[in-house]
Amino acid sequence: MSLKIKGTGSYVPEQILTNADLEKMVETNDEWIRTRTGIEERRLAAPEQATSDLAAIAVQRALEMAGIPGSELDAIIVATITPDHIFPSTACILQQKFGAVRAFCFDLEAACSGLVYSLEVARSLMKTNAALKHVLVVGAEKISSVVNWEDRNTCVLFGDGAAAVVLENDGQEGGDSIIAAKLGAEGNPEILHIPAGGSRNPASAESVANKQHFIQMAGRDTFKLAVNAMVSSCRDLLDAAGVEASQIRYLVPHQANYRIIKAVGQRLGIGDDNVYVNINRYGNTSAASIGICLDELARGQQLKPGDYLLLTAFGGGLTWGSILIRW
Template sequence: MASVIIAGVGSYAPKRVLTNADLMKIVDTTDEWIVSRSGIRERHIAADDEATSDLAIKSAESALIDANIKASEVDLLIVATATPDYPLPSTACVVQHKLGVPPHATCFDISAACSGFLYAMEVAYGLILTNRYKCALIIGAEKLSSIVDWKDRTTCVLFGDGAGAAVLKKVDQPGIGIIGSDLGADGEMVDALLMPGGGSRCPASTKSVESGQHFLRMKGKEVFKNAVRVMETVAREMVEQHHLTVDQISLVIPHQANIRIIEALSTNLGIPMEKFYVNLDRYGNTSAASIPLALDEARRAGRIKPGDYTLFVAFGAGLTYGSTLIRW
């Protein structure tokens, strides 16, 4: 039976680093306040002339090199993002052209916020198994600094910019690669985390700009409570569905949103924090980019070895959520 594997990974973070000390000059906050509530110490911020596609391309180039694949071999390109270059066309089409992916490739964006990379992986996995596609490039990329209200100290301290990518291919070896995935969404929680302006419900206008409708808005307590609940549920279900125990999970790569969420997940699942890969202290919440960015770092740090089980788990605006189990 064929399997779909992660053949290569790559990531990119903009050069500019914005520390908590820097933020103290912008809004009424302190390093202690930010770290105690989120675990974040710094984040990367894209340059004014850097768009989401630019970040995506740099991470994709690294992933292609890691997989020893040329862009001309990619026939499926999916970009997961909440901050596309344009409302239309898709950022995937921009990436396709600049990266050199051939015109016959299928290219589109996925909007599932912080769960976007896992959604993209599930879609690519299914399409590859139809035998209509041979090589997929999936990218999570965000320029969240472009939709953050830098006067709102409750949100501007949390988010950063970055990108991560993975190359997926089919191999004739059972029991490796993407073992399973469990995705979901709860539309009742739409207003817990959203950007009200810019869509058909609230088109861009002078009024929408002046009233801050084009910035992220978040109900922090509701997001926290539901994030812990759904991430624990899908993580536990994924382990149980595949007749594993939590002790058999070598590494958990969670969405990097808040250290307290990750610590709660660790406690509830009975998996020690030592098995969680955490880099949010250096990047903040990069939404769809957070899991692939952490995956690239974890692999380069030697945290992933052949035969290991790695569990990805995420939640995001929507509220979307999901878990994916990988065997290397």
Template sequence: MSNFSYIRGLGYHVPERVYTNADLEKFVDTTDEWIVSRTGIKQRHVVENETCLDLTFEATQKALKDSGMEADELTHILVATFTADTVIPSAACLLMEKLGLSNRIPMDISAACSGFVYALEVARALICLHPDSKILVCGCEILTSRVNWEDRSTCVLFGDGAGAVILTAENCQNSGKVIDVLLSSEGEGETLNVRGGGSAYPYKLGDTVGENHFIQMQGRSIYRKAVRSMSAISLEILAKHGFTTEDVDVLIPHQANMRIIEAVGKKLEIPSEKVFSNVERFGNTSAASIPIALAEAKEVGVIKNGDLVLLATFGGGLTWGSTLIQF
């Protein structure tokens, strides 16, 4: 049995409304210079009337079109998110319904910013067990619903969006072969968290929303751990398959901020022209970050046929991972 899975289609969708740094200056104690110099972010897309379901649906439609497939061919629906529309039903169940499907296998994956890569590994495992599977893997976040706009250190970082891929065991023209996925974690809850609303931090009727409802992050610690972890696991997956960083045509790190992206590229000794980034336009979209960047890089021709693409991600939990794809 082959251990390879193939990306048949890619798509992404972001809200129309954009918050530039100048827009944030109107209600956040910050400046464009402060944000750009520390993060590289110039703008982010923010939902107005859209929901997580809306974003995943639009990204899915684009991935289906790119793959030449119809929605009713899908057997599994995986959504990586921590900002689903509802606690129950799952984002995947709601998406299945909106796609007009039933009797499929929908599930959400929770691994924060690493969620998409974790979901990709789940999809690969399902295809090994059920080779006829056609699996939709989405990453979607409405992060602006979980940012504290009075916390200038975090609120400027995040944006909303969704990305999607369709994975099968069938190798078709222009497919991307997923060579391997490696995952790791630390199991740590202090550095990056959203506690409010969890069963250990419940709200009672009439309670006001507190700071623990929103993203809380120790930025300096995250920077060090993210750079170290993404670099190490990227080198591990390359070595496992007989590659070096010189073989990498395109590196797509998690789009957390430009400092982390540049530091990972430098640590891996991959030239900056081979490191794809769109963080300046989208901000950090958590689980949607990697699939949005992957879909856009393919769409604009940064990723070409024959390219070896390396993905690296890091998120709360702490979780991290790396993926090798041959297009």
């Protein structure tokens, strides 16, 4: 049996929030944001849109590319830190939207590394269970719902969006689309986290007043750790797969910060022309970012059979991971 990527899809909301717009909201300016992050604008979901609504559009596009209805899905995995509800899972909400009655469903939380983690979980499940013919992997976030729009250090970074990947076990001989993965984590929650809302610090009038339900980040520590973790996981993965960095058609990093992206590419010896970047248009969409990049590459006819793609991410937890794909 051979495991293939049969469809990709993505969606970003219509509303655009530019750096000029942010200048009117907090003490910041376009030059400061662009030079430090590479971001020029980001997308914001409408008030009535939840994460599952963003995801549903991306899923529909992925299913159409794959040529299958939702009823043929055997499993749905959703990577998100902004689920519609604490429970049920956003995956179960998508199951209802697409009539995927035979699928089992769950959400996976690994912050910005969520899609990478989810792809590897899906690959592992499909390799050990031949009955799983079609698995849907989604990365979707309404990050604007957990951003403090008075905190200039974080509000400039994030945007909303969703992406979906349909994996198929086609029963044919041949190579897999997902060759290998290298995942990692280091329990260090306070560098990048949302302090309240869970069982440790349940929602209260005090937690809301103190703005503890929004993202908090130690920026300098995050930068250093992100570069080191992404580079080391990529190197370990390439060594294990016997693939040279010079063979990579595109490095597809999590779109967190352009300086991080550039540093990772340089340390891996991958030139700028082979590093995919769209952070200028969307900002950091957390678990959705790599999937949005992948869909843009797939639909932009920038890939040919046999191309190697190296996906790598770093997120809160702290989590990180890399996946090697052969198109």
